[in-house]
Amino acid sequence: MAELDEKDESMDATPNVTEVETVEAATDEEAVAAIEAPVERGEPILQVRNLVKHFPLTQGILFKRQIGAVKAVDGISFDLYQGETLGIVGESGCGKSTVAKLLMMLEKATAGEIFYKGQDITKLSGRALKAVRRNIQMVFQDPYTSLNPRMTVGDIIGETFEIHPEVAPKGDRRRKVQDLLDVVGLNPEYINRYPHQFSGGQRQRIGIARGLALNPEIIICDEPVSALDVSVQAQVINLMEKLQDEFNLSYLFIAHDLSIVRHISDRVGVMYLGKMAEIGSDTEIYDHPTHPYTQALLSAVPVPDPESREGRERIILTGDVPSPANPPSGCRFRTRCWKAQDKCAQEIPLLAVPERFKGEDTPAAHESACHFAEEKDVVHAA
Amino acid sequence: MTTIDKTRNVPEPRGAAEGDVPLLEVRDLHVEFHTRDGVAKAVNGVNYTVNSGETLAVLGESGSGKSVTAQAIMGILDMPPGRIPQGQILYRGEDMLTMSGDARRKIRGRKIAMIFQDALSALNPVLSVGYQLGEMFRVHQGLSKKDAKAKAIELMDRVKIPAAKERVGDYPHQFSGGMRQRIMIAMALALEPDLIIADEPTTALDVTVQAQVMDLLADLQREYNMGLILITHDLGVVADVADKIAVMYAGRIVETAPVHELYKRPAHPYTKGLLESIPRLDQKGQDLYAIKGLPPNLTRIPSGCAFNPRCPQAQDICRTDVPPLHPVTERDGGELVGRGSACHFWKETIHG
Amino acid sequence: MPDVTKAQTTDAATVDAVAPPAADTAGKQSPPKTEKPRSLWGDAWYDLRHRPMFWISSVLLVLLLVIAAFPGMFTSVDPRDGDLVHHYLGKPELGHLFQPDWFGYDQQGRSIYARVIHGTRASILVGVCVTAAVTLIGGLLGMLAGYFGGWIDSVISRIVDIFFGLPFLLGTMVVLNAFTERKVYVVILALAFLGWTSIARVTRSSVITAKQADYVTAARALGAGTTRILFRHVMPNAVAPTIVVATIALGGYISAEATLSFLGLGLSDPTISWGIDISEGSKVIRDNPHTLLFPAGMLSLTVFAFIMLGDAVRDALDPKLR
Structure with missing residues (x-):
């Protein structure tokens, strides 16, 4: 096999x-x-x-x-x-x-x-x-x-x-x-x-x-x-x-x-190339995403409201989703990620509450499979 | 509005210099299809204009006639069963419906190009993309095979396909x-048309890719100063790129407005209902507002306003009189440029 | 009448052009009186009824079936009864409708009219039986191959390929050569033995298409068994192309029988068959063309009627029209 x-x-x-x-x-x-x-x-x-x-x-x-x-x-x-x-x-x-x-x-x-x-x-x-x-x-x-x-x-x-x-x-x-x-x-x-x-x-x-x-x-x-x-x-x-x-x-x-x-x-899981990238309650995912893929995905959604749209940051990813027959090593998202470092190619990030948010009482403390998880609100206008 | 790229060799300034004749004008267009179940009235008197450098978004659900209108403009309607009983399609003031087949073919593809939703079925699977792109130059401009290939690579670069040189034979x-949708766009651009009609260009794509393709389309339009008709059902896509919007329902335009205005203050109950019925990304809503009922059967369009059976504001007049496209004004009568609403009660709808 | 959706080439427009036929203006509303439940088979039947081709071929075929079943109703003359003295190659008397000498006599002095009438049974029998056998064998094997896939498909498809490689007429001739007395059932078996492959192929591919449909997945998700899925969901949706191919092929089998009989390898005396008569007639064709003309004309008419019916059925069942 x-x-x-x-x-x-x-x-x-x-x-x-x-x-x-x-x-x-x-x-x-x-x-x-x-x-x-x-x-x-x-x-x-x-x-x-x-x-x-x-x-x-x-x-x-x-x-x-x-x-x-x-x-x-x-x-x-x-x-x-x-x-x-x-x-x-x-x-x-x-x-x-x-x-x-x-x-x-x-x-x-x-x-x-x-x-x-x-x-x-x-x-x-x-x-x-x-x-x-x-x-x-x-x-x-x-x-x-x-x-x-x-x-x-x-x-x-x-x-x-x-x-x-x-x-x-x-x-x-x-x-x-x-x-x-x-x-x-x-x-x-x-x-x-x-x-x-x-x-x-x-x-x-x-x-x-x-x-x-x-x-x-x-x-x-x-x-x-x-x-x-x-x-x-x-x-x-x-x-x-x-x-x-x-x-x-x-x-x-x-x-x-x-x-x-x-x-x-009530809760939302974000999948990328056969793996769960991030999972949490709807507020945690939409208002406090910590995985870069979730952030890119959310920022790319066309919003039928030009005004709230203009204040928002847009992350436009480069390239396409890699083939699931030959996924990238380490983190699957690293080929399109702007934060990717050497570590991402070598180590598969686990789906867990990121170390930096652990024990904190914040909506960012939800499971996210990223080595460099950090909160970023991309949905609401700045 | 007109920004001409100095690096490109533009033989004549387009748009404004040619007087007041719009690039494309559709006048009172009707299209019907003869089916077993009767005559389906797909388009019932559509009017719109597009100028160079302008993006018109035609918004509508399935059966609204938005795609049929585009097909009529391109001259790719199947007739029969389709029929155009009435109307004009003016390209720079000339009616394309009455001109000879030859003259029309010269416009189609060269002056007006189309981008389809499904790029895979619109491209020939047994020919390489380089060949298909180059074909435009070989056929229309008589270039040699080698030059056509060079042009194809240039085009692929233009639409930002990475490693164009290596992939031209794929x-x-x-x-x-x-990437296929980019190739479609490259093909439409090949002969530098004045007008591009994009029929749901990003519907089949993923959100993260949608944004890339829409951006590319908008950039190229600005660069070439083309007119763009964007046909879509997605209120979100429209908000990003369009200058003005025409909302269609049951083969008619029910509302026209500059893009920002439409979202802020819709003047037709259908538009209003649509905007309220989509959930928001940035907040958790309560119950969704739903427009009741179903889009009408085109063989049996309701009398009066076609939207009346679904409209919360419908009165007796709505069931008998077809509302014309009223010019929409401010409460004090101040002009609102480009706004119109085909509702008897537009005042109540917009001003509450 | 062509449906709009058929003619639309650009996919986006297909849905756009016409709203679904029964879209009522409100979700909850009593159905309009004119609207009856319309099954796809019902639609096909409606379509067929509006095709003149269907009616012409149907009338012809009903007539032929009646002739085949009750030849005695049309002529009382024994087709094997020859009178060389009076009727040797007698010319046709076209005015004598339904009389023994209507189509003239052959070189044995037998009534050609009686022979044409009595020859119908063999041709129709061969056509119908071969088609039935071929549809059964080919349909079943094609369905198994298409539905189960894997090694079953590999084995059946290779067998089909092998049979497909054999030239149809040559193959049947070789088989028939092994029999000395060639009755109707022998010819049927020989034709069916080599004829089932095209049906198997058609059925296999339509079954493959049907089994991938979402409604089959839905039935599987409910826990439906293989038999239910095959007979309730896959077969009704896959059977149309098989019916079409079978109807058109029917005419082909009739002409194949005539060809074999003409070559002396199909039916043999005392069975009466158009093919045999054509063969006999061809020997004296220069001076007495009528001996060939009437059996050949009857054969062409029959084949034509079946092919026309097949065409009409195909147009009515063509899924692209809906």
Whole structure:
């Protein structure tokens, strides 16, 4: 395996995240029971530890041999608390969508664990796995391709009950689907229509209804509004916030639009080239960023207000994001960073509260993976 | 406004010297598409002008007709199913819709160039970028292969592609998204056009790259003193570079304003709603304001003001009378240059 | 009628040009009376109904199917009954509609009209059965290869490549040569044996496209099993190109049968087939062109009808139109 020599690098000790209280389940029943157990608000519900996903690059047709790996996700750890929204931001290719796929078990992790209520879901199978799937649902980016064009809305949402029949008895399903349509603000009479008869915003509502159908605890939203028109985005965001309160949901909200992420998230993680660069509460990240990448990202966001814009400092990065198949040594951001020094090429910065802020009661004291972390407000006009 | 770069060989001063004829003027343009579901009225009487050295941002959502207008100007509308029943597109006072195909082709590409959103599909994947850039010179100026290549490298330098000499033989897929968009810009610039139409030039790019590309575009526009029509749905991108903004809705311009004015005091409920519906980066807001309803179906545009079913201020008159683009003035009647609003109640909207 | 979206070349404009067909002006509103649920299949059917080509070919094909099923309805003459004394190469009497001498007689003194009518069954049977067999084999293998990928795909694709390398007609001739008595089912088997590869290729590529769609990912995320994903999500979205290729190929198989029979390698007496008659007729074509003309005309008409239907279906199903 080509990854072996990489392991040490990606398996950094992560002092920042709390110890996971694992639940030992000998049988399927015990595992299912653990999965069905309720979690207090504010307690961790999903804990990701050192998650790694490398896509092998192969050559040859019949006899494939590996010539390298795309390090899409390279050692990521974070917690998702019950009832909160954790935003994940980053540019294309940073691995944020791969994280979503890993959490949905649509891809198999190369290494690392994903604990759902103390159970490592990467090792589950059978009934327990099915129970987890029921509790973690997803809303997709593109409302035009995520709904099967040959099925009616009723079939699309109702399919969830066919796959998980225990959630709704047969005679009840049609009514349940109509209830769901009503919940997401669509006319329940639309149940027999086909997706192409709806506009983008309405389709995304259908996608949300499908995500809600099984009464999940976590919804993973992969760029849920980026394909929608501005005037419709706000409707969908408001709907999602309303549903979160109503159904006590935890959201993992993946997006590239920093303004929307700030609006909806309680905490925010910034990803760059398969690693977490900085993570903290929304105020900590937006108003007191300490990682240079976060600062550059925030300063580059076009703000629809020319006046506040003019007072702001803009950091324009040079160059493009390096290839995840061949990331820079040391700190991944150093090739575009204006602060980079020799140390950055040699030592991988750990995601931790920077030494200089440690123990201080300041919003800058949050986890940031930079050797030279310092606070810089780039969002507010000087 | 007119800053002419002395280092460049400018044969004749553009813009002001040619009297009052604007570089490009669109007059009462209508475009419709015949579809199975009926006639889709994509553009319903659009007027705007662009002068040399000026950036007009056309802002709108999908279906607003902003891109269709641009395609009509470029003459790349597919007809049928498209049709232009009415209107004029004047390039330096000459109507492009009535001129011969030959005359039109001479303007297209040479005088008016376009930059597309998706650079990857707009570039030919089997030809090297150097060849594609050089093609402009070989075809239009009859340069030799060697000279064309030298010109291509020069252009790539101009749009700040690092190591242009080494990369001139590379193929489009070997470049990153931002670099490909630079190549598109280089191609549009090749023949030093008077006007560039950029259709969502940065939408497909990452934020950190977006800023680079927008800056480049603005720099080049200043340097060459070109007119620029920037078509976008992103209120943020517009704020940075535009001089004036035209907001489109359902095939009409609903508001025009100089850029700062628009954000400070919108005079149309649609613009106002849009501005309020985007979350802010620098503060945590409460509930987002959302414009209710959906953009209209272009085959069944509501009567009266097309925005009336979604408008919080709609009255009976809005459902019957199409509002003209009223000139917007100060509360005391003082003139506000370049401002207009197609709302019966613009006064209430802007002055509260 | 062409849709706007099809014609738009610049991508940004595709979404821009027309709002989605059913965009109502408000999120919650009772559906307008005119608007019924319209499935994509329903749309395709609507499209087909508005194509004259579809109707012409359909009428022709229904007629041909009826002839193939009940030849007795059209002629009471035994096509094998020859009267060399009275009818040796009798000229056609074009005024005698539906009479035995309508198309004249062949060099055995048999009624050409009766032979053309009775020959329909063999041709249609070969065409339909070969297409069915080919769609089943090719579709299944193509689906497996496309959906599972990996080594399954490698193995199936290599087999397809090998079969594709064999010249179709030459290959079937070699197979048929091994049989002394060549009945209809033998010809069907021989044609199907070599004909399935193109369907397999088409199906494989459309399955690959369909399985990458987000709705398949969504179904997987819900925990749907392979069977459900294959038959509910992938197949309905991948089947259109296969249908189109199969319909167009049907005409090809009919002409392949005729070609083989003409060469003496396809059906053989006592089976009645247009190919055999064309072969017979060609021997006396100089003085009696009618012996060739009528079976050949019938063959062309049939092939033409199937290809026309295939074209109409393709236009109706073409996903780019939507």
